[in-house]
Amino acid sequence: MEGLKLAAAKLVVYLHPSKAKNVADAIHGEISSLLFKFNETFDGVLLAYDTDFPSNLAKILPGVHPYFGVRLETKLLLFHPKPDMVLEGEVVRLSEQSIHVVILGFSAAAIMAEDIREEFKFKAKPGKEVFRSTIHKKHRIKIGTIIRFVVKSFDEEILHVSGSLLPAHTGCVKWLERHLEEWSQSDSTIKKRRANEQTGEISEPDKAANDGKTFAVNTESHNKKSKRRKSEN
Structure with a gap:
């Protein structure tokens, strides 16, 4: 199905110092709050994510509220249908x-x-x-x-x-899928039949007589044998 896409992103998540004891859970909580919402930054609706971040990338930010930022890399599954998809x-x-x-x-x-x-x-x-x-x-x-x-x-x-x-x-x-398969098989049969006609091959329909084998007719060899028999007579 169209409208789905995978994207790799580098993010910085800002956390309150009170969440410093469990950074992983705090980050997952922040990203989870974006699920099933359209995000202009991601250019799509976030459906799922897979995050990997080392613990030594946290950085204290100066200011009145000493939040700290954590840099991380994540894979995102996004949904963004567009016209004609x-x-x-x-x-x-x-x-x-x-x-x-x-x-x-x-x-x-x-x-x-x-x-x-x-x-x-x-x-x-x-x-x-x-x-x-x-x-x-x-x-x-x-x-x-x-x-x-x-x-x-x-x-x-x-x-x-x-x-x-x-x-x-x-x-x-x-x-649609069932009939697409039938159409594909029918088209394949027609193409095979045309190819056999072009190469001069004859496929016998009677399976009991020839087990579905294909016979090639060599008209040149047949004509030479006919002429040889006439000359002998």
Whole structure:
């Protein structure tokens, strides 16, 4: 899924002297307070971090409040979806006018009716709302479905995504992946058949007769043998 990125950062965390006895816990507490919030410095929403710092990098800062700074290096996992990126999420609510999705368990997304391609038609029964494709009958979107959609915009303040199901490569992830595999196999078969035709190879379909072996026909050798027999006669 797009929208996720790893970043390496060098930070300085400022701590109150009262936390000097347990610097590691204090630092983890400061960084943890930034989780699941958009941070302009990191240019994304902090999802996870891995910090490594030596204890001898603490430095007392002069001033009225004698805070001390600790330099450290950390690896960050960030979430920052941008327009045209492809995201995946679980459908939590459906209506004729919209599809509502949760991404990674914390960010909400909404796909409005004008951003759902026309092949999907909404049908509702008590507790069984569904968007069903009129082209592929088994392509359905219902509550609990993991869908793939394209980002239109991202509200960094409330972590809300506006999405679209207009592109052909969007929809139910399970259906898309299954049919992508079928299309790939079909395309591979067609390419192999064309290659065999170009090289003059004939593949017999009767497995009982030849166990699926491929026979190469050498027309030049066959013609020479025919001429030799005629000359002998």
